[in-house]
Amino acid sequence: MNNAVRLExxxxxxxxxxxxxxxxxxxxxxxxxxxSGGSGSGKSTLLWLIAGLLRAKxxxxxxxxxxxxxxxxxxxxxIRARHIGMVFQTHHLLPEFSAQDNVALAxxxxxxxxxxxxxxxxxxxxxxxxxxxxxPVANLSVGQQQRVAVARAIVCKPAIxxxxxxxxxxxxxxxxxxxxxxxxxxxxxxxxxxxxxxxxAMQSRFERVIQVDSFVRTExxxxxxxxxx
Amino acid sequence: xxxxxIVLKSLSSRRLSTIITAASVSVATALLLTMISLRTASxxxxxxxxxxxxxxxxxxxxxLTAVLNGVFxxxxxxxxxxxxxxxxxxxxFPYDWAVPTQQGDSFRGYPVAAVGPEFFTRFEPVRGEPWxxxxxxxxxxxxxxxxxxxxxxxxxxxxxxxxxxxxGSGTSREGEHAHEHAEYPFTVVGxxxxxxxxxxxxxxxxxxxxxxxxxxxxxxxxxxxxxxxxADLKDEDRKIxxxxxxxxxxxxxxxxxxxxxQFDTLRRDTSIVVAQPAQxxxxxxxxxxxxxxxxxxxxxxxxxxxxxxxxxxMHNSMAxxxxxxxxxxxxxxxxxxxxxxxxxEATLIGCAxxxxxxVLGLIGNAIASGALKARIGLVVDxxxxxxxxxxxxxxAIVLSALAGVLPAITAYRTPVADNLRPQA
Numbered sequence: 032m033n034n035a036v037r038l039e040x041x042x043x044x045x046x047x048x049x050x051x052x053x054x055x056x057x058x059x060x061x062x063x064x065x066x067s068g069g070s071g072s073g074k075s076t077l078l079w080l081i082a083g084l085l086r087a088k089x090x091x092x093x094x095x096x097x098x099x100x101x102x103x104x105x106x107x108x109x110i111r112a113r114h115i116g117m118v119f120q121t122h123h124l125l126p127e128f129s130a131q132d133n134v135a136l137a138x139x140x141x142x143x144x145x146x147x148x149x150x151x152x153x154x155x156x157x158x159x160x161x162x163x164x165x166x167p168v169a170n171l172s173v174g175q176q177q178r179v180a181v182a183r184a185i186v187c188k189p190a191i192x193x194x195x196x197x198x199x200x201x202x203x204x205x206x207x208x209x210x211x212x213x214x215x216x217x218x219x220x221x222x223x224x225x226x227x228x229x230x231x232a233m234q235s236r237f238e239r240v241i242q243v244d245s246f247v248r249t250e251x252x253x254x255x256x257x258x259x260x
Numbered sequence: 261x262x263x264x265x266i267v268l269k270s271l272s273s274r275r276l277s278t279i280i281t282a283a284s285v286s287v288a289t290a291l292l293l294t295m296i297s298l299r300t301a302s303x304x305x306x307x308x309x310x311x312x313x314x315x316x317x318x319x320x321x322x323x324l325t326a327v328l329n330g331v332f333x334x335x336x337x338x339x340x341x342x343x344x345x346x347x348x349x350x351x352x353f354p355y356d357w358a359v360p361t362q363q364g365d366s367f368r369g370y371p372v373a374a375v376g377p378e379f380f381t382r383f384e385p386v387r388g389e390p391w392x393x394x395x396x397x398x399x400x401x402x403x404x405x406x407x408x409x410x411x412x413x414x415x416x417x418x419x420x421x422x423x424x425x426x427x428g429s430g431t432s433r434e435g436e437h438a439h440e441h442a443e444y445p446f447t448v449v450g451x452x453x454x455x456x457x458x459x460x461x462x463x464x465x466x467x468x469x470x471x472x473x474x475x476x477x478x479x480x481x482x483x484x485x486x487x488x489x490x491a492d493l494k495d496e497d498r499k500i501x502x503x504x505x506x507x508x509x510x511x512x513x514x515x516x517x518x519x520x521x522q523f524d525t526l527r528r529d530t531s532i533v534v535a536q537p538a539q540x541x542x543x544x545x546x547x548x549x550x551x552x553x554x555x556x557x558x559x560x561x562x563x564x565x566x567x568x569x570x571x572x573x574m575h576n577s578m579a580x581x582x583x584x585x586x587x588x589x590x591x592x593x594x595x596x597x598x599x600x601x602x603x604x605e606a607t608l609i610g611c612a613x614x615x616x617x618x619v620l621g622l623i624g625n626a627i628a629s630g631a632l633k634a635r636i637g638l639v640v641d642x643x644x645x646x647x648x649x650x651x652x653x654x655x656a657i658v659l660s661a662l663a664g665v666l667p668a669i670t671a672y673r674t675p676v677a678d679n680l681r682p683q684a
Contacts, residue, residue: 075681084590084676105594112592119680123587127273135261140591148261183591195680 610660
C-alpha cells in the first residue's frame with residue numbers, strides 16, 4: 032500500500048450545473064502534485080471531497096489506506112484529523128489563540144495525549160523559525176502566520192497535506208517563499224502534497240500537474256460542446 | 261489543549277459580553293436567594309419571638325394587632341386592661357403562668373415593657389432557651405431596668421447608668437403628647453443575652469414603677485404636688501396592656517389540648533381580644549406571602565431574562581465564530597464535540613453567574629438581616645438556606661445551558677466549506 036490517497040470511479044455534482052467525475056486518481060506517499068485549473072473549475076471541491084467535508088455521489092476515496100467514502104461522519108472526522116493536513120489561502124488561524132495553541136488544536140483533534148501538545152507544537156514552530164510561540168497569532172507578521180498554518184497542517188505527520196490556493200493572496204516573491212516552506216515541510220514530514228492553484232507559474236514546482244478541467248463538466252462546457260456538435 | 265481551554269479562550273475573547281451576561285445571572289440568582297432565604301428566616305424569627313406563650317390577651321382591635329403590638333412591639337397597645345380583669349383571667353383557669361405586661365413608654369425610640377417577675381423566670385423568649393443575662397441582674401426593685409441586647413448595643417447604656425423614660429413611643433408623630441418622666445430616674449441593672457427575637461430591642465422594668473410614672477401624671481393633672489409612691493396608687497392606676505398565658509403541658513411538650521378550649525372560653529369576653537400567637541404568625545405569613553411571591557416571581561423573571569441575554573450574546577457571537585467552528589471541523593473535531601463546547605460555554609456563564617449570585621446573596625442577606633435587626637430587632641440568620649440555594653443555583657445553571665441550545669444547534673449546522681472559502 033503505497034498510496035497516500037486514491038480515488039476510483041468518483042462522481043459528485045452540484046445539481047445540473049456542475050459535475051465531477053474521476054475514473055482513477057492516486058497520489059503516492061511523499062508525492063507532490065498540483066491541481067491546476069481556473070477559478071470555479073472545481074479544484075477546491077476535489078480537495079473537500081478528499082477531506083471528507085463533501086460527500087461523493089458514488090465511487091471510493093481512500094486516504095492512508097482507510098476508506099473515506101461510506102465512513103460515518105465521525106469516522107471521516109477521525110481520518111481527517113489523523114491523516115490529512117490542510118492549508119488555506121487565508122491561513123484561518125484563531126486570532127485570540129497563541130501560535131502554539133493554534134498548532135496544538137490539530138493535535139487535540141487527532142486525539143494526541145494532551146500533555147504532549149505544548150512540547151510538540153513548540154518544537155515544530157521553533158523548527159519553522161517561530162520563537163514567540165505564546166503570543167496571539169494576531170500579533171505575528173503575515174509570513175509568521177503562514178508558518179504557523181503550515182505547522183498546524185503537518186504537526187500530526189499526516190499522509191497528505193491538502194493546500195487550497197495557499198499563495199493566492201501573496202505577491203510573487205512571497206508566494207515563492209510560501210511554497211518553498213510548504214513543500215519543504217511536507218518533504219520533511221514525509222507527507223504527500225496536493226496543492227490547488229490557478230497560478231500557472233506554480234506548475235514548474237511540481238513533478239505532477241493534474242488538470243481538474245478533465246474531470247469536470249459544467250453548464251458552460253456542456254453548452255460549448257453542444258455548440259460544437 | 262482541550263475543550264475547556266478552547267471554551268475559556270472563547271469566553272475570554274468576548275470578555276465584556278461574558279462578564280455582563282454572567283452578572284445578569286448573578287443578580288437574578290442573588291435576588292432569588294435573598295428573597296427565599298429571608299422569607300424562610302424571617303418567619304422562623306417571627307415564630308421564635310412568640311416564645312412559650314400559648315395565648316395572648318389584650319384590648320387591641322384584633323388578634324393580629326394584639327400579637328404585633330404585644331409580642332413584636334410594633335406599637336403601644338391602645339387600650340388598657342384593668343388589674344382586676346387580669347386577676348379574673350388568671351384565677352379562672354390553672355394556667356402554668358400568666359405574665360402581665362404593660363407598654364406605652366420608650367427610651368430613645370426603644371420600647372419599654374413593664375412586666376411581672378415571671379417574665380424572666382417562667383416565660384422563655386425562645387422555647388428551650390430561657391433568658392440569660394450578659395451582665396448584671398434582672399430588675400428586682402422599682403425603678404430598675406434591664407436592657408435587651410439590641411437596645412443595649414444601640415443605646416450604648418451600661419450598668420449603673422440612670423435613664424429617664426419617655427411617655428409614648430418617642431416618635432416625632434406624637435409631638436407634644438410625648439414627654440419625659442423626668443422625676444423618676446431608672447437604673448440599668450442588667451443586660452440580657454441576645455434571644456434572636458423582637459424582645460432584644462426592649463427595655464424591661466417592673467409594673468409598680470410603670471404604674472407610679474403614670475399615677476404621677478394623673479396626680480399632676482389633679483393638682484397634687486410631690487412624688488408618687490406605691491401607697492398613692494389607686495386601682496385605676498394599675499393597668500396593663502397584655503397578658504401572656506401558658507397552659508400546663510406534659511413534660512417535653514409544647515402543645516396542650518386545652519389551648520383551643522381556653523381560647524374559645526376567653527373569646528366570649530367581649531372586653532378583651534385573645535390571640536394564639538402561632539396562628540397569627542401563620543396568618544401574617546399568608547398576608548405577606550402574596551407580596552413576597554410577587555418578588556420571587558420578579559426574581560424568576562430576571563433569571564429568565566438573563567437566560568435570554570445569554571442566548572442573544574452567544575447567538576450574536578456565532579456569526580463571528582463561523583470560521584472558528586468550520587476550522588475545528590476541518591481539523592477533524594466532531595460536530596457533537598463542537599456542539600458540546602457551545603453548551604459548555606453557556607453552562608460556564610451560568611456557573612460563574614450562579615457562584616457570583618451566591619456571593620451577592622450572602623452579602624444581600626447580611627445587609628438585610630442587619631437592617632431587620634437594627635430596625636425591628638428581628639434576628640434573621642444571614643446564611644443561605646441550603647435547599648433553596650441548591651435548587652436556585654441548579655436552576656440558573658440549567659437555564660443557562662438551555663440558553664446555549666439554539667447557538668449550539670447553529671454551530672452544529674455550520675457549513676464547513678462555505679466558511680473556509682476566502683471572503684470576497
